[in-house]
Amino acid sequence: MTGVLRKETVSxxxxxxxxxxxxxxxxxxxxxxxxxxxxxxxxxPKIFRAATREAVEEKIEGGNIASDxxxxxxxxxxxxxxxxxETNDVLMASDxxxxxxxxxxxxxxxxxxxxLVDDExxxxxxxxxxxxxxxxxxxxxxxxxxxxLKSGLEMNEAVADTAFWAVVDAVDRAEADDxxxxxxxxRMLHLVFDADMNLLLQREKQTTNVTCMQPDxxxxxxxxxxxxxxxxxxxxxxxxxxxxxxxxxxxxxCDECSRNIFPTFALDHETNIEKFPDMAxxxxxxxxxxSAAAIVQFVRxxxxxxxxxxxxxxxxxxxxxxxxxxxxxxxxxxxxxGGGGGEGDFVILHTDEATHTGYHYSCVLYLSTQGVDFRxxxxxxxxxxxxxEEESANDxxxxxxxxxxxxxxxxxxxxxxRAGRKLTPFSPTRGAAVIFSSGWENMHEVEKITSGxxxxxxxxxxxxxxxxxxxxxxxxxxxKTDEDIADDWLHLLLAHRxxxxxxxxxxxxxxLMKWHHMCTPLSEH
Numbered sequence: 001m002t003g004v005l006r007k008e009t010v011s012x013x014x015x016x017x018x019x020x021x022x023x024x025x026x027x028x029x030x031x032x033x034x035x036x037x038x039x040x041x042x043x044x045p046k047i048f049r050a051a052t053r054e055a056v057e058e059k060i061e062g063g064n065i066a067s068d069x070x071x072x073x074x075x076x077x078x079x080x081x082x083x084x085x086e087t088n089d090v091l092m093a094s095d096x097x098x099x100x101x102x103x104x105x106x107x108x109x110x111x112x113x114x115x116l117v118d119d120e121x122x123x124x125x126x127x128x129x130x131x132x133x134x135x136x137x138x139x140x141x142x143x144x145x146x147x148x149l150k151s152g153l154e155m156n157e158a159v160a161d162t163a164f165w166a167v168v169d170a171v172d173r174a175e176a177d178d179x180x181x182x183x184x185x186x187r188m189l190h191l192v193f194d195a196d197m198n199l200l201l202q203r204e205k206q207t208t209n210v211t212c213m214q215p216d217x218x219x220x221x222x223x224x225x226x227x228x229x230x231x232x233x234x235x236x237x238x239x240x241x242x243x244x245x246x247x248x249x250x251x252x253x254c255d256e257c258s259r260n261i262f263p264t265f266a267l268d269h270e271t272n273i274e275k276f277p278d279m280a281x282x283x284x285x286x287x288x289x290x291s292a293a294a295i296v297q298f299v300r301x302x303x304x305x306x307x308x309x310x311x312x313x314x315x316x317x318x319x320x321x322x323x324x325x326x327x328x329x330x331x332x333x334x335x336x337x338g339g340g341g342g343e344g345d346f347v348i349l350h351t352d353e354a355t356h357t358g359y360h361y362s363c364v365l366y367l368s369t370q371g372v373d374f375r376x377x378x379x380x381x382x383x384x385x386x387x388x389e390e391e392s393a394n395d396x397x398x399x400x401x402x403x404x405x406x407x408x409x410x411x412x413x414x415x416x417x418r419a420g421r422k423l424t425p426f427s428p429t430r431g432a433a434v435i436f437s438s439g440w441e442n443m444h445e446v447e448k449i450t451s452g453x454x455x456x457x458x459x460x461x462x463x464x465x466x467x468x469x470x471x472x473x474x475x476x477x478x479x480k481t482d483e484d485i486a487d488d489w490l491h492l493l494l495a496h497r498x499x500x501x502x503x504x505x506x507x508x509x510x511x512l513m514k515w516h517h518m519c520t521p522l523s524e525h
Contacts, residue, residue: 127151128148128151128153129153130153130156130159132148133145133148133153133155133159134159134162136148137159137162137163137166137188138162138166140166140170140182140184140185140188141184142184142187142188142191145163145188145191146191149191154195154198155191155192155194155195155198155199156199157199157267159195160192160195160196160199161269163188163189163191163192163195164189164192164296164297164300165293166188167185167188167189167192167296168292168293168296170182170184170185171185171292171296171494172292174490175292175494175496180483180486180487180490181486181487181489181490181494182483182486183481183482183483183485183486184482185486185489186482186485186486186489186518187482187521189296189300189519190519190520190521192300193300193303193304193307193519193520196300196303196304196307197304197307197308197311200262200265200304200308201311203262203263203264203265204262204263204264205260205261205262206260206261206262206263207258207259207260207261207312208258208259208260209256209257209258210257210258210259210383210437210441210442211244211257211441212244212245212246212255212256212257212437212439212441213242213243213244213245213257213439213440213441214242214243214244214245214246214247214439214440215240215241215242215243215247215440216241216242216243217243218243237348237349237350237351237354237443238349238382238384238420238421238443240440242440246437246439247353247439247440248353248360248439248463249353249357249358249464250357250358250464251358251360251462251463251464252315252319252463252465253313253315253360253361253437253463254313254314254315254437256313257436257437257439257441257442258312258313258436258437259381259434259435259436259437259442260308260312260434260435260436261426261432261433261434262308262432262433262434262435263429263432264431264432265304265308265365265431265432265433266301266304266365266431266433267431268430268431270297270300270301270431271301271365271366271367271430271431272430273367273368273455276291276293276294276297276298277294278290278291278294278295279294279297279298279327279367279457280327280329280367280455281327281329282294282298282326282327282457283326283327284325284326284493284508284511284512285501285504285505285508286504287493287494287495287496288496288497288498288499289496290496292494295493295494296493296494298325298457299493299519301365301457302322302325302457302459303519305363305365305433305435305459305461306320306321306322306461306515306519308363308435309361309363309435309461312435313361313437315463317516317520317524318516318520318524318525319463319465320361320461320462320463320516321461321462321466321512321513321515321516322459322460322461322462322512322515323356323358323359323460323461323462323512324356324359324458324459324460325457325458325459325460326457326458327367327455327456327457328455328456328457328458329343329453329454329455330343330344330345330346330374330377330446330449330453330454330455330456331343331344331345331449331453331454332345332374332375332376332449332450332451332452332453333345345376345377345448345449346377346445346446346447346448346449347445347446348445349382349443349444349445350443350444350445351438351439351440351442351443352438352442352460353438353439353440354440356460358460358462358464359438359460359461359462360437360438360461360462360463360464361435361436361437361438361460361461361463362435362436362437362438362442362458362459362460362461363433363434363435363436363457363458363459363460363461364379364433364434364456364457364458364459365431365432365433365456365457365459366428366429366430366431366432366433366455366456366457367430367455367456367457368428368430368453368454368455368456369428369429369430370427370428370429370454371427373430373452373453373454373455374449374451374452374453374454375449375450375451375452376447376448376449376450376451377428377446377447377448377449377450377454378425378426378427378428378446378447379425379426379428379434379444379445379446380423380424380425380426380444380445380446380447381423381424381426381442381443381444382421382422382423382424382443382444382445383421383422383423383424383443384420384421384422385420385421385422386422425447428454428456438460466513470513471513474510476488476491478514478517478525479514479517479518479522479525480522481522482522485517485518485522488514488517488518489518491507492507492510492511492514492518493511
């Protein structure tokens with residue numbers, strides 16, 4: 001009998017737990033019109049012995065059988081024993097109750113999906129809350145999320161971050177199980193990109209409009225000589241003869257030029273290299289060991305820049321593609337070796353569009369903070385000075401985050417650098433971004449870092465269209481379904497495979513050409 005009593009006790013405890021839940025209490029509310037003729041005596045276990053399953057289910061629907069059953073169990077347990085038949089009947093009733101509770105739980109989980117099939121034009125549209133949105137996100141139920149967002153619910157920073165990690169978890173699971181990515185993974189990511197842009201538009205932005213400039217094709221022999229000097233002498237870049245206008249070679253740029261500073265382009269946790277250590281030295285050419293979280297987050301930030309450029313300059317998003325994006329490490333006391341990704345402690349005065357004719361829009365996103373992670377290292381726009389704007393040694397305002405030394409005096413080299421120029425410095429902080437048109441109106445440099453390490457993400461975008469022939473020559477052309485988009489993400493970003501340098505170059509080229517098709521839904525292709 002001990003075993004029977006133990007089983008009865010378990011059922012009793014389960015029922016006590018179930019009765020404390022809201023779903024059960026609401027499901028077993030006594031209806032006066034259904035309770036007529038039903039007394040406590042009618043719920044005696046002898047009744048259950050003769051009842052069929054259907055009859056017990058009717059009692060579940062008709063009265064507060066949960067509390068009555070508990071009383072019956074309590075009474076019988078106090079008497080010391082239950083007959084085998086009584087025990088079976090009571091257990092059958094409790095099992096039916098628990099089954100019914102499971103059904104209620106399932107119905108609760110399906111509630112969101114059931115609501116979503118309601119007529120969208122209803123006079124009283126369904127109202128949703130953040131908890132339902134988070135649940136749908138956790139299930140990667142993109143249709144449900146879309147309906148909730150369409151109803152007026154919004155993704156705030158926390159919910160967008162939840163969706164981001166739901167995507168990362170799905171990617172990690174697919175890789176662990178050696179399965180293809182679901183199309184819902186990238187569809188959810190597209191919603192994250194949308195939310196990111198909506199949230200960015202609510203943050204502070206400082207815009208300075210500038211006149212677009214390009215090299216002067218005239219100038220006779222003197223002008224030609226200055227152009228030659230510019231080619232061979234980077235230090236003389238500021239003397240290049242210019243004229244108004246946007247060059248934008250091979251592209252479709254906006255006729256207006258500007259420089260935009262976003263103090264909080266990304267939140268602290270989005271640019272934390274302790275949380276995303278692979279972002280400290282990120283390049284699309286080497287993804288074999290990079291975590292899925294770092295890869296997706298890096299793409300997320302670059303896509304945010306791309307959408308910001310489209311918004312700021314009034315350009316169709318489909319016409320803007322990244323040409324280059326990587327993490328750069330600046331280390332005090334080092335000299336840059338090689339290309340733009342090499343370490344160094346300063347960057348000479350230059351124009352991005354002169355570096356690459358396809359660079360039409362530029363961005364620098366910062367992963368570290370001046371005065372905390374490094375000293376020195378201002379980003380500086382360097383413009384021709386107008387009357388009264390020229391800076392001298394006495395005009396330089398001390399920056400407490402720059403170590404000038406106790407006996408600092410501006411060097412002759414620095415005097416020459418400032419002669420006839422107006423310098424506009426920006427002190428980097430983690431999560432801030434500078435976005436600007438890439439022409440000669442925005443010559444810029446990075447001042448020398450005096451201590452520490454400075455991390456940044458330079459990104460360069462083009463408006464030059466990709467020839468249709470380039471897509472047809474790809475092994476796999478443009479995506480036509482959501483699953484195709486997910487396959488491109490897996491093949492071009494998340495495969496974590498070994499590859500030769502040539503294979504890496506080919507993959508990155510295809511990635512950049514397909515970027516818009518991978519980062520937007522099919523409806524925007």
